[in-house]
Each structure stands twice: as structure tokens, then as C-alpha cells.
Amino acid sequence: MLSRRSFLATAAAAGAAIPGVTLARAPGERRFIFILLRGAMDGLAAVPPIGDPDYARVRGRLAFTPDMGALPLHNGFALHPAMTEAHALYRSGELLVAHAIAPPHRTRSHFDAQNILENGATRAFARHDGWLNRALSAVGGNRADLGLAIAESEPLTMRGPAKVAGWAPRRVVLIPETLSERVSVMYSADPVLAPAFAEGLNAHALASANAGSDGRMGGARGGRALVLAENAGLAAEFLARPDGPRIAMLEGGQWDTHAGQGVASGRMARLLGDLSAAFERIKTGLGPAWRQTVVVAATEFGRTARPNGALGTDHGYGSAAFIAGGAVNGGKIVTDWPGMSQQALFEGRDLMATMDMRALLKGVLGDHLRVPRQALDTGVFPESAAVRPIFDIIRH
Amino acid sequence: MAISPSIAAHRFGLGAYPGELQALAADPAGGLWYQTQIRIPQADPDVLRRALVAMRTAATIEDKPARQAALRALFKGIRQSSRTQFDSAFAAAALSATPFVERLTWFWANHFTVSAKGKPRVLPFAVSFVADAIRPHVLGRFADMLIAVEQHPAMLIYLDNALSVGPSSRAGRDRKRGLNENLAREILELHTVGVGSGYSQRDVIELARLITGWTVPIGRKQSDASRPFLFAANRHDPGPKTILNIRYGDGLAEGERALRDLAIRPETAHFLAKKLARHFIADDPPAAAIAHIAGRYSESGGDLARMSQALIEIAAGRPDWMAPKYRQPMDHMAATVRALGPEILKARQTLPSLTQFGQAPLMAGSPAGYPDQTSDWASPDAVMRRLEWSIFAAKRARISLTPEALAEAIFGAELSPESRFAVAGAESPRQALTLLLVSPNFMWR
Numbered sequence: 057m058l059s060r061r062s063f064l065a066t067a068a069a070a071g072a073a074i075p076g077v078t079l080a081r082a083p084g085e086r087r088f089i090f091i092l093l094r095g096a097m098d099g100l101a102a103v104p105p106i107g108d109p110d111y112a113r114v115r116g117r118l119a120f121t122p123d124m125g126a127l128p129l130h131n132g133f134a135l136h137p138a139m140t141e142a143h144a145l146y147r148s149g150e151l152l153v154a155h156a157i158a159p160p161h162r163t164r165s166h167f168d169a170q171n172i173l174e175n176g177a178t179r180a181f182a183r184h185d186g187w188l189n190r191a192l193s194a195v196g197g198n199r200a201d202l203g204l205a206i207a208e209s210e211p212l213t214m215r216g217p218a219k220v221a222g223w224a225p226r227r228v229v230l231i232p233e234t235l236s237e238r239v240s241v242m243y244s245a246d247p248v249l250a251p252a253f254a255e256g257l258n259a260h261a262l263a264s265a266n267a268g269s270d271g272r273m274g275g276a277r278g279g280r281a282l283v284l285a286e287n288a289g290l291a292a293e294f295l296a297r298p299d300g301p302r303i304a305m306l307e308g309g310q311w312d313t314h315a316g317q318g319v320a321s322g323r324m325a326r327l328l329g330d331l332s333a334a335f336e337r338i339k340t341g342l343g344p345a346w347r348q349t350v351v352v353a354a355t356e357f358g359r360t361a362r363p364n365g366a367l368g369t370d371h372g373y374g375s376a377a378f379i380a381g382g383a384v385n386g387g388k389i390v391t392d393w394p395g396m397s398q399q400a401l402f403e404g405r406d407l408m409a410t411m412d413m414r415a416l417l418k419g420v421l422g423d424h425l426r427v428p429r430q431a432l433d434t435g436v437f438p439e440s441a442a443v444r445p446i447f448d449i450i451r452h
Numbered sequence: 453m454a455i456s457p458s459i460a461a462h463r464f465g466l467g468a469y470p471g472e473l474q475a476l477a478a479d480p481a482g483g484l485w486y487q488t489q490i491r492i493p494q495a496d497p498d499v500l501r502r503a504l505v506a507m508r509t510a511a512t513i514e515d516k517p518a519r520q521a522a523l524r525a526l527f528k529g530i531r532q533s534s535r536t537q538f539d540s541a542f543a544a545a546a547l548s549a550t551p552f553v554e555r556l557t558w559f560w561a562n563h564f565t566v567s568a569k570g571k572p573r574v575l576p577f578a579v580s581f582v583a584d585a586i587r588p589h590v591l592g593r594f595a596d597m598l599i600a601v602e603q604h605p606a607m608l609i610y611l612d613n614a615l616s617v618g619p620s621s622r623a624g625r626d627r628k629r630g631l632n633e634n635l636a637r638e639i640l641e642l643h644t645v646g647v648g649s650g651y652s653q654r655d656v657i658e659l660a661r662l663i664t665g666w667t668v669p670i671g672r673k674q675s676d677a678s679r680p681f682l683f684a685a686n687r688h689d690p691g692p693k694t695i696l697n698i699r700y701g702d703g704l705a706e707g708e709r710a711l712r713d714l715a716i717r718p719e720t721a722h723f724l725a726k727k728l729a730r731h732f733i734a735d736d737p738p739a740a741a742i743a744h745i746a747g748r749y750s751e752s753g754g755d756l757a758r759m760s761q762a763l764i765e766i767a768a769g770r771p772d773w774m775a776p777k778y779r780q781p782m783d784h785m786a787a788t789v790r791a792l793g794p795e796i797l798k799a800r801q802t803l804p805s806l807t808q809f810g811q812a813p814l815m816a817g818s819p820a821g822y823p824d825q826t827s828d829w830a831s832p833d834a835v836m837r838r839l840e841w842s843i844f845a846a847k848r849a850r851i852s853l854t855p856e857a858l859a860e861a862i863f864g865a866e867l868s869p870e871s872r873f874a875v876a877g878a879e880s881p882r883q884a885l886t887l888l889l890v891s892p893n894f895m896w897r
Contacts, residue, residue, distance in 0.1 A: 094817070164637070165647050167820050180648075184827075209810055209823075210831035222833040229840040234879055238887060239839065242874040246892050248778070248830050253839075256832035309817050310570040314612045314634045365630035366615035371637070403653070 087349040095311035097355035099375030107132020110396035124320040138329035141336035155391035156374040158409035164371035169356035174212035185216030192218035204301035221259040284308040288334035292341025315366035347382035372406030418445035462897040465551030467787025470861040543794035546786035565821035566606040577606035591757040595715035603681040605668040611635035618664035618689025636660035644714040646723030661689040721746040734775035778826040781809030792849040842889035855884035
């Protein structure tokens with residue numbers, strides 16, 4: 057792990073390489089977590105617009121009825137009843153909801169849309185690096201342990217020139233130094249394995265330090281795939297450390313609810329309950345650092361406004377996003393609500409998106425991580441000068 | 453056709469057992485190696501039929517709690533038995549006498565991913581999916597594989613077509629149930645012409661209409677239990693459909709005709725060729741390599757044997773088109789078993805190991821399957837996992853050769869100075885084996 061001294065040295069060197077970036081913009085104590093909800097979260101199930109005059113008719117058998125206990129937000133919106141922790145955060149001003157939002161695409165392909173949401177461009181597969189990695193470069197230079205991806209494999213959002221530690225929770229296996237040294241030497245001429253192994257050893261050291269006496273990560277069960285809330289708790293443990301990472305990415309799957317998604321209970325309830333618990337686990341795990349933290353949970357697109365034949369929903373367009381954290385100016389819903397009448401729906405079937413995901417992310421990265429506007433408009437989100445950041449998401 | 457023993461064993465096969473390179477060297481034209489692999493295995497319909505009968509029996513129990521309990525017990529039994537069966541199945545595959553065909557089978561199984569992740573009801577049908585729909589066709593016609601896949605109960609359930617009902621069909625009018633686009637979309641996006649090839653949302657809907665009624669005979673007392681596929685005419689959406697400017701009418705045969713038309717489109721040839729080239733030739737294969745493979749596919753009317761042979765032609769004639777490929781976790785495990793023997797696999801640990809590596813069979817996170825480039829599998833964490841796994845594998849290995857001799861036997865002249873130096877300089881034979889298993893030679897093929 058790098059010492060404070062070597063961190064300053066590498067950060068200064070990186071600052072010299074990126075025009076206009078100075079150490080003053082390093083994130084310091086500010087923390088940012090991005091949660092990618094893969095599979096297209098049904099925004100109308102997560103944040104039902106129960107006050108919309110067309111909602112009950114269009115939504116049909118997937119509509120919330122008054123007896124189902126949806127948790128009230130402002131302006132006729134509600135939260136899914138499984139999201140009790142998120143609702144508490146909303147009431148204490150630590151959660152903001154964005155609605156009718158989507159990345160800049162209309163393809164209804166998971167793979168294209170996730171790629172665009174991750175690469176930060178307007179075309180799928182246009183780039184091999186991700187917006188969060190480029191934002192990392194803009195704020196932290198090359199400090200190797202500034203970024204952390206908790207995922208089975210490194211997500212595109214976090215790929216790029218800035219070094220990022222990757223970690224999927226599991227039992228920590230003891231690796232003798234006599235072995236790791238030999239592997240390092242053996243890999244020294246390999247352009248892929250050498251840097252990967254160096255970073256892997258670094259993360260391994262961090263995890264070994266975090267692991268309990270039985271070699272297990274807190275909250276993790278060896279060998280079992282963990283749900284989002286457990287991974288969130290793990291990320292918080294890493295981010296809470298004074299010399300730990302400051303920017304983390306998590307991902308959750310199973311949001312592709314084509315059949316039997318349920319209304320107040322069932323599959324969506326389980327998924328949303330897990331997401332809601334994840335916010336709470338991050339808050340608890342971070343302790344006082346929560347005040348300087350922003351968590352964004354977003355998905356690649358929404359789903360059809362009407363139920364399909366299997367009481368699920370098919371690929372759509374606009375969805376919802378959640379912004380949580382002690383640094384968030386929350387307790388409100390941000391939306392230019394398009395409505396749900398036949399004319400208002402995108403192609404007569406999906407919730408329209410009236411907000412570009414990049415506007416939200418630019419607002420957070422600019423006001424919270426202090427990524428300069430110039431970098432946001434060109435490097436982090438290429439050719440996005442016309443997409444104005446949303447202000448007022450972060451407390452000032 | 454002359455390809456080196458190392459390329460035959462490692463790039464196109466599953467690695468080498470001690471002595472395999474010498475055997476391949478005795479077959480200098482490589483013809484025997486290839487020709488002996490070209491034999492088409494037969495499907496075992498029994499597994500699927502048993503699963504179907506068990507599901508049907510359970511599904512017809514009238515009492516809801518009893519029915520759910522029966523289904524739960526069924527899933528649990530299948531999960532448990534699949535875990536033990538998987539040990540021997542994986543070891544057998546890894547030690548296969550036809551490793552190239554095994555690789556092709558894995559490739560097409562991933563191309564047509566079915567997954568029980570988040571959808572456990574797929575599992576009873578998915579266990580025999582590869583044997584039923586993939587393996588019989590890996591050296592046959594793509595169109596036949598495509599139809600077998602899209603009519604397999606695992607796929608029909610995984611991508612929800614089993615529930616899709618034509619809005620204007622008899623069942624649609626009576627019960628107000630609707631169309632499900634999921635399978636139709638993935639047929640176009642992932643299985644045939646590929647995303648960005650020019651189809652529209654309209655084409656997706658039209659194809660979805662055309663395959664309404666393609667379902668699984670569960671809970672239908674009148675249907676024939678011996679056939680796992682059912683065309684339910686009362687769900688089929690009537691009227692003309694137009695897909696990529698070709699008009700289709702009603703019925704099962706028209707849906708199959710659409711799949712045959714999709715199979716031979718040039719976009720499909722290109723999409724499949726690019727994916728195959730990415731798997732065997734290079735992460736970013738040259739356009740000429742893709743064109744060569746696509747050409748063999750198109751000129752043979754979609755013959756996968758000819759398409760696979762095009763890969764060997766490239767290895768023999770244009771090695772400059774090839775770039776090192778990073779072994780995926782499953783391939784790394786297979787190569788370890790081939791080198792050290794199946795004893796290194798602890799009982800019931802094959803599946804959990806692959807799960808830890810993020811490549812569990814039948815558990816991919818999306819219908820796109822597992823990715824296929826170096827950056828997808830060589831993350832810092834993945835490299836550490838491979839080292840940790842190799843520590844355990846080396847501990848369990850019982851081999852008579854010294855690690856240095858084993859390294860020579862597996863890689864021959866291709867053994868790199870770094871790998872050789874590390875194996876020779878280890879502090880113990882066990883550490884030497886560990887280093888061999890994570891050496892650049894072992895990680896790259």
C-alpha cells in the first residue's frame with residue numbers, strides 16, 4: 057500500500073500530466089459510490105407516480121392500490137413499500153429521487169445501454185474506458201488505491217488509465233511472500249499480468265488487514281454470491297478507512313423482470329428491499345464519513361409502462377435513479393414529469409425520459425468531487441457541453 | 453494443413469497432458485488430429501424427458517402448497533445431483549479425446565446462453581440443454597442448432613417465450629394476456645444478425661408475434677409428454693408478419709422458416725464469424741480473418757464444420773493474424789486438470805470453484821453469456837483468484853514428473869524463459885507447480 061508521501065508524489069506527477077488539474081481537487085475526505093443496477097430497473101415500480109391521473113389505468117394489474125402501503129414522497133410520488141430505509145433517508149433529507157431519467161440512447165438493448173451508461177459516451181462500444189475512471193484521473197491522479205470496484209470482473213465504468221483496485225468478497229487466502237515475489241518477477245515482462253498482479257496484491261493486503269481472525273471479510277460468507285447490501289457494507293468498510301479508497305463502484309443484477317415481478321411483494325420487493333438496505337449499510341459502515349458521501353444508484357433504462365402478458369414488464373426507456381448520502385441536498389424528487397397518457401409515453405409504450413443521466417452525474421461529480429466543468433464536458437462525458445449539470449443535488 | 457502441436461493443444465484444445473505434444477508432433481499434417489474429432493455425438497433425450505415428466509407431474513398437483521413443495525423438492529434434487537455430476541462431467545470434458553470439439557461446444561453453449569441465475573425454474577431443463585440442442589449441431593448446420601435452441605424448453609422459459617401470447621390469438625382475446633418480446637429480441641440481437649445490424653423495434657415485435665405459441669407442455673393435460681416442445685396454435689398471433697422485409701404467414705413452419713432465413717443472412721455470417729474469431733484468433737481479430745470465416749460459412753450455406761475448419765486454415769496459413777488469447781477461468785481449470793490429472797478436483801468443488809471465478813455454467817448474468825476478451829478476465833482480483841486456486845491445485849497434485857519436466861512436456865519449445873526460470877528457481881516442488889499453473893505460458897494460449 058502506498059504511503060502518504062508516495063501518494064503526494066504520484067498525485068503531483070499526475071497533476072502535471074493533466075492540464076489544469078491540481079492537488080487541491082483531490083477528493084480528500086469526500087466519498088462517492090456508484091451502484092449500477094444491471095438489467096433495467098422498473099422505475100415505475102420503484103417510484104410509483106400514484107398521483108398521475110393515467111397511472112392506475114396504464115399500469116393495470118401492476119399498479120399500487122391505496123391499501124398496499126407505498127411510502128409517500130412529494131408531488132404525488134411514492135416509494136415502493138419495501139424501501140423503508142430509503143424512505144427514512146428521504147425524510148431526513150439524505151435521499152433524493154430523480155425520475156424519468158435515462159442514459160442517452162433509445163435502443164432497448166441491455167448491452168448497448170449498459171455500455172453507454174458505463175462508457176459515458178453517446179454510442180455503445182465507442183470507448184474502452186469508463187466515465188468514473190476518467191473522473192478519477194481528473195481528481196486523484198494515479199493513487200493506486202483511490203478507486204475500488206466490488207464486482208466479479210472489472211466493470212467498464214471503472215476501466216481506464218487510472219488504477220483501480222478490484223475486489224469480490226471471499227475468504228482471504230494466505231499468499232506467502234516467497235511466492236508473490238517470484239510471481240512478480242515471472243510477470244515482469246508481461247504487460248497485462250504484471251500490473252494486474254501488482255494491484256491485486258495491493259487489494260489483497262488491504263483485505264487481509266480488514267479480515268477477521270478467521271480470514272473472512274466482515275459480513276461476507278465465503279463462496280456464496282453476496283447480495284447488494286452485503287457488498288455495500290463491504291465497500292463502506294473499505295471507504296471508512298482513513299487511507300482507504302474514496303470512490304467505489306458496486307453492481308447488482310436480476311432487474312430484468314420480464315415475468316411475475318410482483319407489486320407490493322415478490323421479486324421487485326426483494327430487489328428494492330436489498331437496494332434500500334444497501335443505502336443503510338453504507339451509512340452505518342461509514343460512520344462520520346457519511347456526511348461527506350454521495351451514493352448514486354442508476355440503471356440502463358426503464359421498462360414498459362403497461363404489464364406484459366406474464367405480469368412482468370419489457371424493455372423500455374425512462375426510469376428512476378436514487379442519490380443518497382449525508383452530503384446530498386435530499387428530501388425531494390427531481391423530475392420534469394412527462395406524464396403517462398398515450399401521447400406522453402415514448403413510442404406509446406414506455407415512460408419518456410426527460411432527464412439525461414449525464415446531467416445528474418455531472419452535477420454530482422462537479423459539486424461533490426469538484427471535477428472541473430471543462431473536464432466533465434469533454435473528457436469524462438465526451439462532447440457533452442450541451443448537457444447542463446443539475447445543480448442543487450449537493451448540500452453547500 | 454500444418455499447425456504446431458502447441459497451437460493445436462493449447463489454442464484450439466483444452467491444454468496438454470504429459471505426452472500429448474509428442475503425439476501431436478507424430479501427426480505433422482495435423483490432419484488426423486482434426487479428422488478424428490469430426491464425429492457427431494448423439495443427444496441423450498432421457499434427461500430432458502425425465503425433467504419434463506417430473507415437472508408435469510408436480511405441476512398438475514391441484515393443492516397449491518403441495519404443488520409448490522413438490523416443485524421445490526424437485527429443484528433441490530436437481531441442484532444437488534447436478535453438483536456431483538458436474539465433477540465427473542467437467543473432468544471428462546477436460547480429458548476429452550476431442551478437445552477442439554469440446555471447445556466449440558463450450559463456445560456455442562455460451563453463444564446461446566441459458567441461465568438459472570435468478571430464475572431457478574430454468575435449471576431442470578438447462579442441465580441437458582447443451583446435450584440436446586448444442587452438441588449434436590456443433591459440426592452441423594447453424595440453422596438446425598438455432599431451431600433446436602429456440603424450441604428448447606430451457607430457452608423458452610429463460611427468455612419468457614413460454615408465456616408469450618399473441619394479442620389477437622384465441623387465448624389472447626379470451627384471457628387478455630399479451631406478447632412477450634424477450635426471446636425475439638435476443639434472437640436478433642444475440643443469436644443471429646447481431647445488435648446494430650439494422651433491425652428495428654418493429655422487426656422485434658413481428659418476430660415475437662411469429663413465435664407466439666412456441667411453448668413448453670407443462671400443465672397441459674392433452675399435450676404429448678414425450679416431446680419437450682409444444683406449438684400452442686391457440687396462442688399464435690394470426691395475420692401477416694414482416695421481418696427484415698420478408699413476409700411470413702401463420703404457423704410453426706413459418707417461424708422455422710424465419711429462423712432459417714435469419715441463419716443465412718450475411719449479417720449473421722459476419723456476427724458469428726467475428727465472435728468465433730474473437731474466441732480463437734485474437735481479442736480484436738483482423739477484418740480479413742473475420743471475412744475468411746464468414747466466407748466459409750456463407751459459401752457452405754451455414755455449415756459449422758466448414759466454419760470451424762476456417763479457423764484451422766488461418767492458424768496454418770496466416771499465423772500473423774493471430775494474437776495471444778488469455779485463458780478464461782473454465783479453460784484454465786480444464787488445462788490444469790489435463791496437466792495434473794482429475795485428482796486435483798475436490799469432490800463437489802468444481803462448480804463452487806467456477807462460481808468463485810465468476811464463470812459458473814448455466815449461471816451467466818445475462819443472455820449475452822460470458823465475455824471473451826482479456827480485459828474481462830484479467831482484472832487484478834481475477835489474477836489473484838487464479839493464484840489462490842493454483843495454490844490448492846498444486847497441493848493436491850500427485851504427479852511422477854518433476855515440475856520442470858512437466859513444464860517441458862506441456863509447452864515444449866514454447867516454454868518461455870520467464871516461466872522456465874520461475875519453475876526452476878522455486879523453493880519447493882509444490883511452489884514450482886503453483887508457479888507453473890500461473891505462469892505466462894499457462895495463462896496465455
